[in-house]
Amino acid sequence: MTGISKLALLAAAVMIAQQAVAAEVHVLNWKGYGADEPWAVAAFEKATGNKVVNDFFNSEQEMLTKLRTNPGLYDVVMINAAFNDQATTEGLIQPIDVSGIxxxxxxxxEKAQSPLLNHDGKIYGVPWVWGLTSIAVNDKAFDKTPTSIQVMWDEAHKGRVVLRDDALEAIQFGAIATGQDINDIKDMEVVKAKLASLMPQIRTFWGAENDWNQMVAANQIDVGTYWSGSAGRAKKNFKLPVTFVVPEEGAVGWLDAFSIPAGSKNVDGALAFIDYMIDPAFYVEWDNKVGAPVSANVKAVAELPADAFNRAVMGDPEVASRIRFQAPVSDADRERYLQIWQELKVNVQ
Structure with a gap:
């Protein structure tokens, strides 16, 4: 074999290896959150020829850290829209050409044109799903489903109340309980005092969806903060006695979107993955099989049964009027919230 032939074979091998790498779509997401459903991954891979490689985070701060410390590793990242501006400003994500979706x-x-996802005339996030952080109850603990957030403070449920261990979520929850705007809290001392009065009620602080579900399954809790999509999965997928409540005082709304990290090695694969994730066919199957938040795709929601929670309840204008969507939070406020939260948790045994 001549030297030229050897070089040609080597070049061909390198090209094949590069193509194999390019065929991988590296996705950074919450674990157990739709995008990593085995049946969905298999269907996407079969349809596109791309292989999905999942990685996960447990908080938005961890997600940002992974993007910062692994430039070029990821092709798709799921970002809460309230964090999109920070990711854009830091150069962690790139503009998206949505003509490929x-x-x-x-x-x-209203979701696609959200100022949280669009900056300087460019699109940095494709809306995927939205939902609420509110309260969910163990049906076994109530003869009648409560309608007020104040049920958390009811002495009848002392030691059987849970909160997610998240400073921002806790402070915004306290703002709602005191009649304040989650994005413009005027009296933080009132919020702090309200949360302090809740601490004697707390059984524990949860961190993952599975934690919450296991406590309900063991009948250890009566009520706690939870996510709408998670409550739907708990009821549909795990047959748990859980009811999600949008209280009269309101609830925190959030919008999750897919972005393409700076340095993505497979932008075409990323666009295909995002397109699949917002496709009505995937969404309806996800909601029917597992339980999902509300799709940002209006056609997908319209294909749900008329009495489906994500259509009948989350699509109710009266319920919508009580939702306050999260806006970006400054680093200074985030640090302040964390300090308050750490002080409050000290009093929980």
Whole structure:
């Protein structure tokens, strides 16, 4: 074999190896959150020829850290829209050419055009799903489903109340309980005092969806903060006695979107993955099989049964009027919230 032939074979091998790498779509997401469903991954891989490689985070701060410390590793990242501005400012994500996403046209305009995802005329996030952080109850503990957030403070449930161990979520929850705007808290001392009065009620602080579900399954808790999509999965997928409540005082709304990290090695694969994730066919199957938040794709929601929670309840204008969507939070406020939260937790045994 000549030297030229050897070089040609080597070049071909390198090219094949590069193509194999390019065929991988590295996704950074919450574990157990739709995008890593085995049946969904298998269907996407079969349809596109791309292989999905999942990695996970347990908080938005961990997600940002992974993007900072692994430049070029990820092709797709799921980001709460309230953190999109920070990721954009730090150069962690890149503008998206949505002409390569066929289902983008069916996204609700108020979500697609959100200023949280669009900066300087460029799109940095494709809306995926939205939902609420509110309260969910163990049906076994109530003859009648409560309608007020104040049930958390009811002495009848002392030691059987849970909160997620998240400073921002806790402070915003306290703001709602004191009649304040989660994005413009005027009296933090009132919020702090309200949360301090809740601490004697607390059984524990949860960190993962599975923690919450296991406590309900063991009948250890009566009520706690929870996510709408998670409550739906608990009821549908695990047959747990859980009811999600949108109290009269309101609830925290959040919007999750897919972005493409700076340095992505497979942008085409990333666009295909995002397109699949906002496709009505995937969403309806996800909601039917597992339980999901509300799709940002209006056609997908319209294909749900008329009495489906994500259509009948989350689509109710009266419920919508009580939702306050999260806005970006400054680093200074985030640090302040964390300090308050750490002080409050000290008093929980």
């Amino acid at each position: 066929a289902n983008y046209k069916d996204l609700g305009p």
